[in-house]
Amino acid sequence: MRNVWILARREFTHYFISPLAYVLSFFFFLVLGLVFYLSLSAGIAFGQIEPDGRVVIGWMVWILLLAITPFVTMRLIADEQRMGTLELLLTAPVRDWELILGKWLGSFGFLLLLLSVTWVYPLILHRMTQPGIDQGVLVAAYAGLVLLVAAMLAIGTLVSTLFSNPWAAAPVTAVVLLCLVILGNASATSEWARQVGFFQHYQTFYQGVIQVSDVAYYLSLTVFCLFLSTQVIQARRWR
Amino acid sequence: MIEAKGLTKFYGKHPAIRGLTFHAQRGEIVGFLGPNGAGKTTTMRILTGYMPPSSGSARVAGFDVLEQSLEVRRRVGYLPETVPLYPEMSVREYLAFMGSLRHVDELEQRVGEAIEDVDLGSRADSFIGNLSKGLRQRVGLAQALLHRPEVLILDEPTIGLDPAQIIEVRRLIQELGKERTVLLSTHILSEAQQVCNRVLIINRGSIVAEDTPENLQAQLAGAERLSVRAAAGSAELSGLLRALPGVREVRPGAHDGEVEVSSAPGVDIRPRVARAVVEAGLDLLELRTIGISLEEVFLQLTQEEQAPPVAGSVDA
Numbered sequence: 001m002r003n004v005w006i007l008a009r010r011e012f013t014h015y016f017i018s019p020l021a022y023v024l025s026f027f028f029f030l031v032l033g034l035v036f037y038l039s040l041s042a043g044i045a046f047g048q049i050e051p052d053g054r055v056v057i058g059w060m061v062w063i064l065l066l067a068i069t070p071f072v073t074m075r076l077i078a079d080e081q082r083m084g085t086l087e088l089l090l091t092a093p094v095r096d097w098e099l100i101l102g103k104w105l106g107s108f109g110f111l112l113l114l115l116s117v118t119w120v121y122p123l124i125l126h127r128m129t130q131p132g133i134d135q136g137v138l139v140a141a142y143a144g145l146v147l148l149v150a151a152m153l154a155i156g157t158l159v160s161t162l163f164s165n166p167w168a169a170a171p172v173t174a175v176v177l178l179c180l181v182i183l184g185n186a187s188a189t190s191e192w193a194r195q196v197g198f199f200q201h202y203q204t205f206y207q208g209v210i211q212v213s214d215v216a217y218y219l220s221l222t223v224f225c226l227f228l229s230t231q232v233i234q235a236r237r238w239r
Numbered sequence: 240m241i242e243a244k245g246l247t248k249f250y251g252k253h254p255a256i257r258g259l260t261f262h263a264q265r266g267e268i269v270g271f272l273g274p275n276g277a278g279k280t281t282t283m284r285i286l287t288g289y290m291p292p293s294s295g296s297a298r299v300a301g302f303d304v305l306e307q308s309l310e311v312r313r314r315v316g317y318l319p320e321t322v323p324l325y326p327e328m329s330v331r332e333y334l335a336f337m338g339s340l341r342h343v344d345e346l347e348q349r350v351g352e353a354i355e356d357v358d359l360g361s362r363a364d365s366f367i368g369n370l371s372k373g374l375r376q377r378v379g380l381a382q383a384l385l386h387r388p389e390v391l392i393l394d395e396p397t398i399g400l401d402p403a404q405i406i407e408v409r410r411l412i413q414e415l416g417k418e419r420t421v422l423l424s425t426h427i428l429s430e431a432q433q434v435c436n437r438v439l440i441i442n443r444g445s446i447v448a449e450d451t452p453e454n455l456q457a458q459l460a461g462a463e464r465l466s467v468r469a470a471a472g473s474a475e476l477s478g479l480l481r482a483l484p485g486v487r488e489v490r491p492g493a494h495d496g497e498v499e500v501s502s503a504p505g506v507d508i509r510p511r512v513a514r515a516v517v518e519a520g521l522d523l524l525e526l527r528t529i530g531i532s533l534e535e536v537f538l539q540l541t542q543e544e545q546a547p548p549v550a551g552s553v554d555a
Contacts, residue, residue, distance in 0.1 A: 006339045017327055088323040088382075091287040092340045093312040237290045 003094045004102040011076070011106020021110065024068045028114055035060045036121045040128075049129050057118060057141055058206070065111070065149060066181065070173035072110060073156025074166040076103040077229070081164035096233045100226055104157045111149045115142070137208035144205025147218035148198065152177055154225035161232040240265050240390055240420035241286065245295035248281050255281040256444040258295065263437075265389075268416035270435030270452075271424035274541060278444040279424035280320055283392050286422070287317045300389045313341070316388035320395050322379035326368030330359055330378050333367055334385055341386040353381040358407065372399040380408065384415070391415060393423040397430060409434050428537055442541040465500045465509065466492060468525035469516050473498055479519055483511050499529070 015021040043049035077100075080086040089099055126132045156173045163169040184197020194200045201214040246259040256278035263269040271279045285292045286299055288308040297304045300314040325333055334350040343349050354363050357377040362370060367378060376399055383391060396412065397405045412421060412434055425431055431438045432452045440448040440455075448455060469476055476498050477489045485506040490499045502508040509526060516523045 002342070003340060006336070010336055014327070083323065083325075084319065084321045085323040085325060087284075087289055087319045088317075088337070089340075091289050091312055091315070091317050091319075092337065093309050093342075094340055095309065 001098075003098040004105060007094070007099060007102025008105035008109065011103055012109040014106070015072075015110045020071060024071055025114060028064050028068060029117070031064055032060065032118060032121070036124075040125075049125070052125075052133060052137075057122070057138075057145060061118070061145065062181075065145075065152065066174070066177055069111075069149075069152045069156050069177060070170040072107050073153055073160050073173060074170040075160070076107060076157050077160040077233075078163040078166045078169045082166070090233070090237065097226075097230045100157065100161075100229045100233065104153055104226055104229075107153050107157070108150060111153065112146065115145060115149065134208070137206075140205050140208045140210050143210055144202050144214070147205075147215060147222075148202060151198075151218045151221040151225070154222040154229075155180075158225045158229045158232070161229045161236075240267075240301075241269075241297070241299050241422060243282070243286070243295070243297040246282060246285060246292045246297055247294045248278075248285060248290070249293045254444055256441075259441070259444075259446060261439055261446060261449065263420050263422055265420050266417060267437060268412065268421040268423065268435045270431035270438045271422065271441060272426065272428065272431045272438050272537065273424075273441035274426060277441045279441060280394055282441075283317070283319075283394050283422070283424060286311075287315050287392055288312045313386075314389045316383035316386065316391045318379045318383040318391075318393045318396055320398075322375055324367045324375055324378060327366065329364050329366055330354065330370075330381075331363045333378065334381055337382050338385050343386050349385060349387075353385045356384055356411065357381045373401055373404045376400055377404075377408070380411070389419055391419055391421045391423075393421065395425060396423055397425070397427070405430075440537060440540050447540045464529040465502070465512065466497065466525065466527050466529050467500055467512055467516070467523075468492070468494075468497045470522040470524060471496055476516075476521075479515055479521075480512060483508065483515055485511065496524075 040049065077086070080089060090096075122133055122138055126135075155176055156169075159173040159176060160166070160169045163172070180196070180198045182197070183193045184199030184201070195217075201217045204211050204214050241261075241263040243262070244260050247257055248255045259278070259282060261269075271282065273279055281290075284290050286297055286304060288304055288311050291305050299311045302310040302314070304311050325336075328336065331350060331354070334353060335346060338346045338350060351363075354360055357380050359374065359377055359381065362374060367375060370378065376396070380393070380396060383393065391412075393412070397408050400408060409430065412423065415421060416434075416436075423434070435452060438448075438450065438452050438455060439446050467476065467480065473491045473495050476496065477491065480486055480498065480500055481489045485502050485508045486500055487503050488501045490501075492498050500508070500512065509528075513523055513526055
């Protein structure tokens with residue numbers, strides 16, 4: 001377990017020396033800030049500010065996370081393969097699952113940090129409105145986001161194990177994530193598709209309800225993808 | 240410390256190594272000598288737990304590489320062929336990261352010592368990305384030494400270094416080899432000759448010879464060879480020397496008046512040759528022994544193997 005922390009810490013700190021992470025963060029907060037500003041201005045213009053924290057962590061965050069996750073996860077394993085450092089990690093006394101878990105945890109930490117900063121928007125909204133915003137809904141929505149991010153990063157990690165070029169991993173991750181969004185979103189598709197897709201499981205969080213089945217969906221998706229990633233690493237040894 | 244039995248590895252249908260059996264003891268520096276693609280790296284990757292063999296088994300530091308991979312990896316220091324480094328880290332950060340993964344005690348101190356061992360003190364806080372190839376090689380070596388491993392496996396440790404650095408690294412390896420087991424691969428023959436106690440010559444995935452560098456040379460050389468130069472025609476000189484007892488063959492040398500004489504093994508014909516030339520009234524200009532070099536041994540051995548061997552009953 002100690003190895004997981006060591007690897008996670010290195011992965012996490014690596015984001016702060018890579019220009020890409022700063023570009024992603026800049027983009028993330030620029031768009032969020034704009035959305036927040038525009039919705040506030042609209043609220044002021046119409047004389048009433050909607051006391052709803054979801055104005056920022058709603059669909060906009062979705063799109064943003066969808067856009068940045070592939071770039072956050074693309075280098076996790078693919079870059080180690082490209083640089084040959086995977087040989088170093090696989091001959092160090094580190095178990096394959098520790099490597100995968102550590103890598104994923106590092107990226108999770110980075111996105112959690114981004115998400116934690118978005119708290120300021122509901123906070124401002126809360127101060128500006130009477131009697132403030134519904135905090136229960138907000139907490140549920142955030143819980144859903146955290147779970148969603150965990151699952152998306154696990155998918156990205158899995159894709160990254162399959163490539164030795166990060167820039168090939170990124171678009172593939174984006175396509176997979178997009179498919180999962182579309183699957184869940186299309187109301188015309190079968191019940192099966194909606195169960196597999198992201199959206200339906202997130203909607204309940206968005207309404208302020210935390211359901212065991214939805215939590216289980218995201219958690220099992222995360223665990224499954226991380227498990228598969230470990231298998232891919234192991235298969236690589238046997239190749 | 241290292242014991243390999245019948246190691247075989249297939250990449251698809253292509254066998255990279257076939258039935259390698261060898262051993263290395265503590266305090267021994269064993270050299271893996273072979274042309275590129277002979278299977279040196281594959282063998283090392285198996286011994287370090289990077290990949291499992293297709294068949295056969297190996298024990299390193301008393302543990303099975305397949306069954307007890309983590310135990311093996313704890314006790315092995317490995318320098319892969321392409322030195323794996325993180326360019327965005329400083330030398331110190333990199334070693335600290337690798338050391339923490341290996342749970343090295345008193346990490347900071349050990350990192351300092353390893354940096355001193357490879358003489359990188361002045362560049363300890365430089366980013367690895369800014370270092371020259373030779374310096375990077377030394378960082379990789381420091382990484383392999385960091386946890387004081389019982390077994391060191393070094394894949395082409397002196398590649399890309401300048402002559403002064405090569406001498407330095409060889410000296411370091413010899414120092415380390417006193418109390419550890421070192422397995423190093425090289426395709427530089429003089430290196431194997433200088434550094435190693437024992438040489439395994441590997442070609443097309445099989446060991447074709449195994450002995451001390453001196454014995455390998457003697458075994459294949461068989462006879463001593465002399466180069467003789469005198470103020471006379473080669474033909475005259477050949478005729479004179481061929482008649483001497485103990486001389487096996489006389490061949491014309493590179494210049495006129497120069498011949499190469501080979502003797503039967505274990506016979507020193509130099510006094511006889513000198514006397515014969517002088518007694519014939521000729522001026523002896525030069526008389527020197529030509530030892531067969533490991534290079535020739537190597538070529539001889541690896542060329543004998545050129546005919547594709549029968550695949551036998553190895554399963555893919």
